[in-house]
Amino acid sequence: MIDDGNTYEGTQAIEGWLNRSATEFTYTIHLAGAQQTDATHYIAAHHLEGNFPGGAIDLRYQFTLRDSLIERLVIAP
Template identity: 80%
Template sequence: MHDNQPRTITPDALPEVITRYLKAHRAHDTATAITAFTGEATVIDDGNTYEGAESIEGWLDRSATEFTYTIHLTNAQQIDATHYIATHHLAGNFPGGTVDLRYRFTLRDDLIERLVIEP
């Protein structure tokens, strides 16, 4: 038995910083979303890596305007004190139309240090 097996938690049990990021991201509020990240955070999305606040801010702006979609949190998991997974169902005008994406968060000092978004 591994201690690092994800366990399902209720979405409201996600850390405040993750909830703040997700709400801001859904609202296309880049200014608030960026405050959830450390200054040297890394985001990996769609095979691209964004490092540092400026790069992540650009990614947030692009992802807010590139496609129109709805996003629903469908599952939340905790791996340990600093690792969480939030699974979202997206539907919209992007290639394929619908997708379930896992947002894998690594936290440091109550901020997001790393975010990997993948199917």
């Protein structure tokens, strides 16, 4: 998984990222759109507003699936 320019691999690293991101800032998230780009790739566009630097951002969550599980996730503007 890639977020904020950092790569997180493995269950422990991703759990640490989830725990940090859930407590570091308070924010709301709105799903702005979603699309399937091919058989295994999806993009979900989200708008976030909160107390993080800048206060608002639009992010793209780019998923790659394998066997119905997320194999790769990239979160970027």
